[in-house]
Amino acid sequence: MRTLNLGILAHIDAGKTSLTERLLHAAGVIDEIGSVDDGSTQTDSLALERQRGITIKSAVVSFAIDDTTVNLIDTPGHPDFIAEVERVLSVLDGAVMVVSAVEGVQAQTRVLMRALRRLRIPTLVFVNKIDRRGARYEDSLRGIAEKLAPAAIAMGTADGLGTSGARFTPYDRTDAGFTARLAELLADHDDALLAAYVEDDGAVPYDRLRAQLAAQTGRALVHPVYFGSAITGAGVDALTAGIRELLPAARGDADGPVSGTVFKVERGAAGEKIAYVRMFSGTVRTRDRVPFGQAGEGGREGKVTAISVFEHGSAVRSASVAAGRIGRLWGLADVRIGDPVGEPPAPAAPHGHFAPPTLETVVVPSGPADRGELHLALTQLAEQDPLIDLRQDDIRKEVSVSLYGEVQKEVIQATLADDFGIDVTFRETTTICVERPAGSGSAFEIIAKPPNPFLATVGLRVDPAPVGSGVAFGLEVELGSMPYAFFKAVEETVRTTLQQGLHGWQVPDCTVTMTHSGYDSVMSTAGDFRNLTPLVLMDALRRAGTTVCEPVHRFRVDGIASDALGSLLPLLARLRAVPGAPVAHGSSSYTLEGDIPAAQVHALQLQLPTLTSGEGVLESAFDRYEPVRGTPLDRPRTDHDPLNRDEYLLRVVRRVV
Structure with a gap:
């Protein structure tokens, strides 16, 4: 089959x-x-x-x-x-x-x-x-x-x-108009077919056209x-x-190395994790021990305790799942959506087709006693949808989730009530901004020299990096100048600390270079480096400065009547949108494209039907981040606040130096 x-x-x-x-x-x-x-x-x-x-x-x-x-x-x-x-x-x-x-x-x-x-x-x-x-x-x-x-x-x-x-x-082979259109379309992508079409004056055998149609459909042409x-x-x-x-059938060698992708995770009746896996190669059998997880995560492994595959409308228990098929696997307790099972698919399974959520809100339980249960419930929901991206604020005892829109908020609320018995409300939805370094900045603290209370020397330089490049960590000191575990502690802490910049937003794109290092061969621990790094990094970032950028959507509104255009343009101006010139379609309809802050998309969605008598159709999608106009919005910090040295040290070492 x-x-x-x-x-x-x-x-x-x-x-x-x-x-x-x-x-x-x-x-x-x-x-x-x-x-x-x-x-x-x-x-x-x-x-x-x-x-x-x-x-x-x-x-x-x-x-x-x-x-x-x-x-x-x-x-x-x-x-x-x-x-x-x-x-x-x-x-x-x-x-x-x-x-x-x-x-x-x-x-x-x-x-x-x-x-x-x-x-x-x-x-x-x-x-x-x-x-x-x-x-x-x-x-x-x-x-x-x-x-x-x-x-x-x-x-x-x-x-x-x-x-x-x-x-x-x-249509069939007797429809001359269809065969002519089909031949012309397919000849655009096949030189041999084009030559045959020209030489035979368009009389290409119908069976050849159907075979070529299947081939070009299979190549998404x-x-x-x-x-x-x-x-x-x-x-x-x-x-x-x-x-x-x-449509082409699945390919893959059932006897090859095990390679699959987890695209869905759910919980069973007893609370156990069930991973939905598409197999690209190999065969997974019950009682097999299989590695899973992303590269660089230290490697996770689990024993498959049960498998089901999909047959004739339902999932049925099976002893194995082979290449090309989709199976449900039990036993992989720590599995997450997006994890490769076995070897990562080659080429890697595609990801990142759509923009991440640009909205967030604080989830508020109806009773303070529900806070622990709420966090556990949201953690389970995040297993099924990692992009809700839980953000725990231990200082204010609050938890935030990321969103694509208001309907998603309603679904989370109903799911918490129905599946977990937890009633919640939400704070006002806000946009998720990012911070970008405005320039370069450096800082360092030396071991045994006040005001450094830690047995570590750390120096860091922060430089801007291209949008989308991520956080890069490099060294300007010798790798052998101290134990590798200390360098690893600095790098991991840098990445964690950059989740909150000067204004509390993530700093997604920058290069951080370690410029100074030092340790006490008897007394220093990785904890010294983990505790000192946030102070040095935020000092360097403060000297570099950051620009808060808000998400901007590209929008398109179709079906705007000429009499509605005069009302829509002032609304777009109030919403800080930047429209292009209207494009006319005939004498009575227009299309309008432009940019609009993500924070204003929902307001446009609500008001557009009234302004256009229900005729206007809005399409919008995240496009980029742009610097915030005016005073940037600060996001409350959820860490020990290394920007406030005294407060940070009180929380970390219980004293001020």
């Missing part, structure tokens, strides 16, 4: 979960099609998903198409849960992008398709809801070609749009487009045939 790991992606409400149900029903996995509105779908298993009618967590379900086992992964469509989609992209062999025939290409559709094309994931497009009033054929194709993928081709025609009898009729309805089943048979014929 071939295996295909298939992702279903879409903008919210385009119908991807309904399409999943229809595919499962057509394959005989389920007897009755579930309803998103009724909360009876196969993949939306969380109570909150059923209540809200949206997908929050990715879910895996399996079905067969002839000789192909399809592991179908249903993903969230709401932009607040984009991190869940990102993790799925690393395990896909192919994808189906669902577009509504009524609403057309929407903001999240474009974000997702850009990621799929960038990663060269073979993708079919399914235009859903052709039975709904307002469904469009030509406009949908035009929108897909203009906004998603220029090399898209309709695989059939749709009739009776907007009625319950709407149907999709696939072209994107076949199907129309249909997940509710009535129209077009689903044609899509199923396209999945089988045009």
